[in-house]
Amino acid sequence: MTPAIELIGIDKRFGSVHANKDVSLAIGKGSIHGIIGENGAGKSTLMSILFGFYHADKGEIRVGGKPVKIKSSADAIAHGVGMVHQHFMLVEPFTVLENVVLGAEGAALIGPALARARAELEHLAHNYELDVDPDATIGELPVGLQQRVEILKALFKGAEVLILDEPTGVLTPDEADQLFRILGTLRDQGKTVILITHKLREIMAITDRVSVMRRGEMVGTKETKQTSVEELAEMMVGRRVLLRVEKGEANPGETVLEVKNLTWRDRKGTARVDNVSFNVRKGEIVGIAGVSGNGQSELLDVIAGIARATSGEIVFEGKSIGALADPRYLRREGVAHVPEDRQHRGLVNSFDASESSILGWHFEETLGRGFHLDRRAVVERCRHEMQDFDVRPADPYLKSAKFSGGNQQKIILAREISRDPDLLIVGQPTRGVDIGAIEFIHKRLIALRDQGKAILLVSVELDEIRSLSDRILVMFAGKIMGERDASADERELGLLMAGVAKEAA
Amino acid sequence: MAAPRSELPAWVDIGLIPLLNLAVALIVAGLVVVIIGENPLQALGIMLNGALGSFKGWSYLFYYTTNFTFTGLAVAVAFHAGLFNIGGEGQAYFAGLGAAIVGLNLEFLPWPIVIPLAVLASAGFGAFWAWVPGVLQAKRGSHIVITTIMFNFIAASLMVYLINNVFRPVGRMAVESREITGAYILNFRELGRLIGWKLPSTPLNPTIFLAFLAAWGVWYLLWRTKLGYEIRTVGANPEAAAYAGIDQARIITVSMAISGALAGLLSVNEVLGVQHRLLLEFAGGAGFVGIAVALMGRSHPVGIVLAAMLFGLLYQGGTELSFARPLISRDMIVVIQGLVILFMGALEYAFRPWMAALFFKPED
Structure with a gap:
């Protein structure tokens, strides 16, 4: 059977950076094909070439066996290639229907296109279990549904091959599972799915085959069933890496940071941090898990003195610092802060x-x-x-x-x-960081803990939270859903992250 | 992955590209000269000769350089804080008030005391006129571009009123103050006469050394002090500044005040060094030229001094040209200067992609 997509000898340079080196790849029709690699391995570049954002310096693209020229995303769509971007390309004040039609209006008047889209959406929803209310406003939908709209958009334009770029970064574990079910249905109906990710677990869970890229080169393609997480990780970095951080027992000492009934409201008056209380002791790492956007960033800002608490108290080494909180004062007192967003804040x-x-x-x-x-x-x-x-x-x-x-x-x-510092606040220490550096950063954090320092860690990577933390707090919608110890069951944490408290009810 | 932004060798970035832009500006200006029926090469010759062909030409060039350095530095300091100070003109004009108040009222003091006082008053009045928009921006969010432009108009009206109704001696027709005799900065011709040298007449005076000192001071402030570090952080990345605990409102007001003080020093040159009286519109547009100077000089003091010299050349050469070729009027000179500003400032990056293609060294 001819592959749905063939990339042959793709080569691309950006100035001095050789982003893709003679990359060849064949993707079977009706399969889910994963592409993994570290940041900067060239996976996004390769897919951008396939989708017409970039133009390859050398190489050939074949769709369904026929060589094609893809010079723009319009060409790609015309050849049945659709893409779901990491950052959604949706117009928030528009409805689902209007977003789906965007770019395929067909005429000066939008009425007929909308009617056609409504019928088509019903059909798609039926075939692929992609239920979304066509008249809902995008801005009011949760991210999981927004992503569904992105997929619908691509299918509406006739995509046979669907590229998804890091699709689960913004999803709860539950939403991710739903996405995987949808992708499975798409495959069963004969569509081809290309999944770009750096999460090995997802690859193992849903792909049929997986290709590994490293420093612009295609390292190899494996049948997912015949490989393992360890083997893929090794292919990605070129050597064996420690996936678990080695660390000894924590010896927590006296309390360094105590947060009491802390609330922070945004300008609209919504409590983004809602009556949060916890403490951090010397010699321990307290991890705050949660899907991004559930108040962790705001909590960090308040503790670091960048934002001022609406109510509640922060006690650092016995001193209440609520009114004094400005970042410079806190640094003088011994609070160091690694911000979540290194590009915009950290440097x-x-x-x-x-x-x-x-x-x-x-x-x-x-x-x-x-x-x-x-x-x-x-x-x-x-x-x-x-x-x-x-x-x-x-x-x-x-x-x-x-x-x-x-x-x-x-x-x-x-x-x-x-x-x-006596207290280190760390937000997303390894976001967008390659595996080698992750290992190094984790070791330094553990070493700091072992020196008897207090560490408050916020991360959206559950694996990171689980491997570093001595205690885990889960945040959802501004509230702390619960505290678990480091050995907590992943599924249980996932439920807490999705806002389902076990003890409640 | 996204392509890294193309980086060019420094000499291309700060040397070749500005020169190329200048060349294109001159070519287009030459075409304009052709259209009105003059020979552009001849015109260029007259300009260069007018500015560089005599001691007098050079001395005028540096007199203009003094003004443009002050206003260019003023724009640059604000720019490093992420603020676009369009109000250099008004700040310089208003600063003349400080120079005149000290110069006219403290004449009984010896010159080594009254001149520094007048200089400080100029800087202080200029600083005040920029500080107010700074506070409005920092505390109320009023956009600095809008407020500084408005403050130019307020300064203009206020100065007309004050000069006409307060400073003009009774019975004098000209709208200007009486002569400032105490804080009188001698120009180089007058200084030369003291030691028996005969120099041609010139407006150039020791204020030019103050301009160079100010340029060094701005460099020191921005790159060798903690305040300068904070100013640059606020300008380059306000989020990072908030993270670092830098008080942005304070930085905005302080850097505007410094900017205004620098613009205010222009009145040291004009009021104390050249005109020796407070008169209407003595800033003569130098505040606006400062914007172009700062753009062209890449907001770096060395670049600003060089750009100020180039504009000094255009001003002096242009004046000579309009004398020699009546067809090319004063307004034509403004057109030529405008073209230079257009290509140096607004179209700064027009040639960058080609340069990038030319100078990329492929690696690995």
């Missing part, structure tokens, strides 16, 4: 690495007396931190933007950990 892209490496700590007298900023001291300090944290390249004068995600994160961690 300044246009600054030299050495300048980013003092962000938030530039008031220190060791970096220059009074008014003066001693550039030599700044650079020297940065050089030391870079050596200590194995930042590559170890060049304090290189622009912050030029480091890879993992190395940027190491610069930030080095900055915060080297200040010897």
